[in-house]
Amino acid sequence: MATARAERLVNLVLCLLSTRQYLTAERIRAIVPGYSDAPTDEAFFRTFERDKAELRDLGIPLETGRNSAFDATDGYRIARRDYELGDVDLEPDEAAAVGLAVRLWDAPELTAAARGALLKLRAAGVDVDEHAWSAVEPKVRTTEPAFAPLLAAVQSGRVVQFDYRRPSSPDVRRRTVEPWGVVAWRGRWYVVGHDRDREAPRCFRLSRVQGEVQAVGRAGQVQRPPDIDLLSFVAGAQRETPPSTLARVWVADGRAQGARRRGKVVDRMRLGDDWGDVLELDLHYPESAAGWLAGYGADVVVLEPDTLRKTVHEIHLDVVEQAGEAS
Numbered sequence: 583m584a585t586a587r588a589e590r591l592v593n594l595v596l597c598l599l600s601t602r603q604y605l606t607a608e609r610i611r612a613i614v615p616g617y618s619d620a621p622t623d624e625a626f627f628r629t630f631e632r633d634k635a636e637l638r639d640l641g642i643p644l645e646t647g648r649n650s651a652f653d654a655t656d657g658y659r660i661a662r663r664d665y666e667l668g669d670v671d672l673e674p675d676e677a678a679a680v681g682l683a684v685r686l687w688d689a690p691e692l693t694a695a696a697r698g699a700l701l702k703l704r705a706a707g708v709d710v711d712e713h714a715w716s717a718v719e720p721k722v723r724t725t726e727p728a729f730a731p732l733l734a735a736v737q738s739g740r741v742v743q744f745d746y747r748r749p750s751s752p753d754v755r756r757r758t759v760e761p762w763g764v765v766a767w768r769g770r771w772y773v774v775g776h777d778r779d780r781e782a783p784r785c786f787r788l789s790r791v792q793g794e795v796q797a798v799g800r801a802g803q804v805q806r807p808p809d810i811d812l813l814s815f816v817a818g819a820q821r822e823t824p825p826s827t828l829a830r831v832w833v834a835d836g837r838a839q840g841a842r843r844r845g846k847v848v849d850r851m852r853l854g855d856d857w858g859d860v861l862e863l864d865l866h867y868p869e870s871a872a873g874w875l876a877g878y879g880a881d882v883v884v885l886e887p888d889t890l891r892k893t894v895h896e897i898h899l900d901v902v903e904q905a906g907e908a909s
Contacts, residue, residue: 588737590616594633595642595660604647604657634658726788729764731795732773736761738801741778745792752889754792759784762806767816774812775804785816827865830885834858837881840874853883860885872897 593614598605611617611626620626637644646656728744735742746757761775770787777784830848833841834856845861852858865871872890875882876897884891 586616590614591633591636595637598644598658598660599662601659604645604649604653604659606653606655606657610658726771726791728773728788728791728795729771731797732761732788733764735795735797736763736773736804738797739804740797740801741799741803742795742797744795746786747790747792749790757786758798759786760804762804762810763812764788765812765816767813772816774810774815783810783815827887827890829863829865829871829887829890831861831863831875832858832883832885833861833878834881838878841878841882865890876901 593616594610597610597614605613607627607630610630611620617626617629620629634644643661645659645661647659648656732742741758741760743756743758745754747754758778759773759775760778761773763775764771764773766772770789772785772787774783774785776782831841831845832851832853833845835858837858841861841863842859845863847859848862849860850857851860863871872893875884875890876894879898884894
């Protein structure tokens with residue numbers, strides 16, 4: 583579903599849910615953003631009929647009726663008694679899942695559109711139910727810049743191209759992907775689709791997408807396979823043991839026993855006035871390893887790979903900067 587169409591449907595639902603009256607198609611055309619752009623009456627009615635069918639397919643109870651016997655045409659509204667859920671009893675784990683979802687859904691774009699629709703309803707003299715505002719407010723928040731363009735590409739069925747940084751490597755490669763969906767797993771966002779470069783299904787973590795995402799080709803080219811479970815695909819791909827990265831670190835004598843238990847001593851080395859051992863660490867997740875290695879401070883110095891060394895150094899600089907601001 584295109585973004586403009588989604589916003590129009592949200593506005594339509596909010597309009598019909600917020601009024602106790604039946605609204606005719608012509609009045610809806612004047613009130614709901616997205617319909618006034620129709621070039622002809624025929625184009626508007628075609629769009630409106632599609633939207634009504636879409637709402638019914640989504641299970642939204644669209645009522646048809648007239649406000650009085652003197653009305654010449656039918657109008658439309660959504661009865662809140664049929665639209666809203668009744669009381670729901672949740673188990674503790676279900677309540678926790680709902681709490682996580684509430685924390686996730688939050689973005690101002692549709693909020694602004696919905697508020698604009700309410701103002702226009704009041705200006706047109708429509709009786710607005712003040713309590714309806716809390717019933718419809720679908721929103722999503724993510725800090726990943728790639729989220730919005732990838733979601734738009736999924737909805738329009740377009741191929742995307744983006745630069746992608748591989749795990750445990752500074753290398754950035756261009757990817758051409760037929761996106762099937764964007765899902766969250768364990769606090770991270772992934773796009774799942776067919777990787778044209780590898781000729782196989784793949785998932786890509788959005789935080790590793792570099793620069794802008796470009797949609798290429800015409801809309802409708804990409805179709806999601808009906809038998810694929812996107813979340814299971816991401817979970818399965820992430821559970822596979824990633825290729826390990828061999829890191830070499832210097833550890834001061836008598837210090838950082840936790841790091842020593844994870845590594846193997848391969849050499850002796852002097853840094854400044856202090857002697858220590860050179861350890862080899864086999865890391866499957868160098869990005870997360872940077873945090874606990876940095877926690878040892880000056881007792882552990884990363885020698886290689888260079889990307890891990892720089893990451894630990896940046897963490898140390900951030901700590902020093904925060905300490906300076908606190909003082």
